[in-house]
Amino acid sequence: MPNEPAITPQIVAEHGLAPDEYERLLKIMGREPTMVELGIFSAMWSEHCSYKSSKVWLKKLPTKAPWVIQGPGENAGVIDIGDGQAAIFKMESHNHPSYIEPYQGAATGVGGILRDVFTMGARPVANLNALRFGDPKNPRTRHLVSGVVAGIAGYGNCMGIPTVGGETNFHAAYNGNILVNAMTVGVAPTDKIFYAAATGVGNPMVYVGSKTGRDGIHGATMSSTEFNEDSESKRPTVQVGDPFVEKLLLEACLELMATDAIIAIQDMGAAGLTSSSFEMAAKGGLGLVMELDKVPMRETGMNPYELMLSESQERMLMVLKPGREDEARKIFEKWELDFAVIGHLTDTERMVLTWHGDVVGNIPIPPLVTEAPMYERPWTLTPLPAELDAAKVPAPGNSPADWQASLVALMSSPDLASKAWIWHQYDHLIMGNTAIRPQGGDAALVRVPGASKAAGHKGAGHKGLAMTSDCTPRYVQAHPETGGRQAVAEAWRNITAVGARPLAVTDNMNFGNPQKPEIMGQFAGAIMGMAEACTALDFPVVSGNVSLYNETEGRPILPTPTIGAVGVIDDIATSVGSRLVKAGLALVLIGD
Amino acid sequence: MKSAILVFPGSNREGDVAQALELVTGRRPSLVWHGDGDFEKVDLIVVPGGFSYGDYLRCGAMAAQSPVMAEVKKRAAQGVPVLGICNGFQIVTEAGLLPGTLMRNSHLKFVCADVHLKVETSQSLFTNRYQAGQVIKVPVAHAEGNYFADPDTMKKLEDRGQIAFRYCAPDGTVDGRGNPNGSSSNIAGVFNETKTVLGLMPHPENAVEPMFGGTDGRGLFEGMVEALS
């Protein structure tokens, strides 16, 4: 390539690759990489894409059950919910972008998780979000809260997907690293689920959606490094979401999916075209030629490096059956979206990138994937804290006035106070299927469309999906194993409390810097606790996401393994909410 | 009763209103794509909620200029009933089928909540199943539902009985408490002069089933069936 700069150690470091990781790259390539190749390795081997610190631990989670159709490893998890229907769901973080630009960060987080779900063929039926902010007295907190909530509302409402639940907590440990975890649940016929594995040498690779701009270049590496003073300077890379285009993309994809033209499909999320193309080719054991000059571009003067690493939103990559391009193009043009054939599959197991006919990148795919760094980072478990001596904890006074004061203190604490001001900004009723709304019960409950009696559903009435998101970070901090167990158990209880059968879990592991043994120990402990609880409850983990390096100037967040759970109820008429519906009923306390 | 629901890029409550109409009429309405200048003869045209064209520029502005709306204006002039809900209300006002305009909510936020509406008249094909003064509970879900018209227009609306619904307290009191968006005179829905076009911000289509938001919105659909079948 013209004007290729020489790769210096400084450029390597700027790409977040450790010296030994760069050595590994040289061995795979057998030569010095071009800039675009370096960028690709850097993105693919970032913590965000490679899970290099967490993979060994994630393997310990139970992922199987007779009703699991697809566990971790695809865009989202898939479970059988009867009547020929599947629930497809996942949770994902957009923590760092939301701290930098709360509205757009949160909005594009919602956009990303929606794509993960509809890329598999599901129509999304509900969204949830788990939010952690810093001290409410911190002046920045107000700005972050209002921006994040408006961003989630702006995107989800425009998409027409009800946001039916979530959680919102405050703690000073999140002052410099808020958490924005978004979850989407979708429904698809079990025989119409789409996967990412590319097959068929010669088949066309097709790009659809929005044009590519210079948004979020280096986003994936940014979200894998700690914040510091100069993260402000990374600001211009913030992605801007366009929910209107995503709504068109959803409808266009579902319309094309109703035909049999698609072989494989994958959304462009973190590390955009790079990760989507590598994943599709690697899963199919094939190679790929991509003509980057054919990528629809929003700005002039873009180069291959920028095209491969851009995180522009609302884009998808697909492999079509040969000869079906025109049929597909018509659908996307009807929805006023870009459509471009940008390459084809080969049997070389290499990713060959061309730019106006010149080869600008040529990378062997299997070693990039299989020889990606994997770390068994040192870890020290958090010891079980000493038991509190109840006698030493000051008890509140025992007069009615004291009780009242305690109650007021509890009810006015930001964590317990009503979150109605948040969920009233979310359209939680659209689609007309919301049976249990926010604050209506321990889990949200949404009717499953198309599963009425007419569709052969065995139950007498409306089938529903119950969903919840739970975690109590201070428990996890005190003792990660117990806290991890507790989070799973609470999610399970919340599903059962509305009368549904808990089926499976998605998670979002939000932690600090994994290179610190005590943080890695929190991660390990939480996983062990979650694994234990999921196994005991027959509650497999089918998808999830890891967000590490949530630290500011060395201060980590509270360990926060958010658990999202889904259950099914055969007849919504048998569900129960948590409202006291009439006076004179008995209140009963059960359990230990 | 044969009905057509318009679909614009970004419409998203067309399924909700189709579900409601089907429930009440037993007949699936047809969906009409915005680019179609012509469509089959129907007894009712529904412009549904959503974010047509992303609600960019002004809510409803771009959709109002589409070929299908030119056809809708023609049919409305011939007396074909038109129901605009939420974004549909914004579209039909932008298209000039109804007076006034819908501005940003006074608190500037999107609001999704059940509200109470006072039915102002039962004398219309849309409201004949309700009684004047009756209070119903249906949800709203919008960021720009703050109805505004100049004083002359407001006076005309009042004088000619063109106000269909007003936001109110559960007991029917019309004052600031029940108003979710700052609308002038608590207006939630208005008619054209002949009461064949109705625009309203709330979503009766999300209040037609007991377990999914109640049934207070059902009357609107049943009333139309009665009037138009």
Added chain:
Amino acid sequence: MKARVHVTLKNGVLDPQGKAIGHSLNRLGFPEVGDVRQGKFIELELAETDQAKAKARVEDMCKKLLANTVIENYSIELVG
């Protein structure tokens, strides 16, 4: 050629956004701020070289789409 269009609310039309911005500024320590009005500013690239023609076309765009003349005024500037 480029057109710069300003779309502003007519006098007498309530401006909830402007009002909210004014309040916020007052609260943020800017008591000197009185009335605030928010409008739109739209820049258009035009493949047209004749000033007069361009002006007439943009006028038309304003009437048809860019402004809601029931509540908004517009003004047009041409550059380059």
Added chain:
Amino acid sequence: MKARVHVTLKNGVLDPQGKAIGHSLNRLGFPEVGDVRQGKFIELELAETDQAKAKARVEDMCKKLLANTVIENYSIELVG
């Protein structure tokens, strides 16, 4: 004194609104319209008579509230 503030998206930042407006205008019979960008235009009444001081204060308002400097630029004009 009055301040007129323009807030526009930085170069390279996606402008979904502008894009949609451009498409719409093309469809409505204005094929000459190319790129469209939408920004905000804010007018503020100020109880301040000193130009230099007013300028500094409005600058501050832009940074604190009126513009999102992560993705937006602003420019200030003082009148009267």
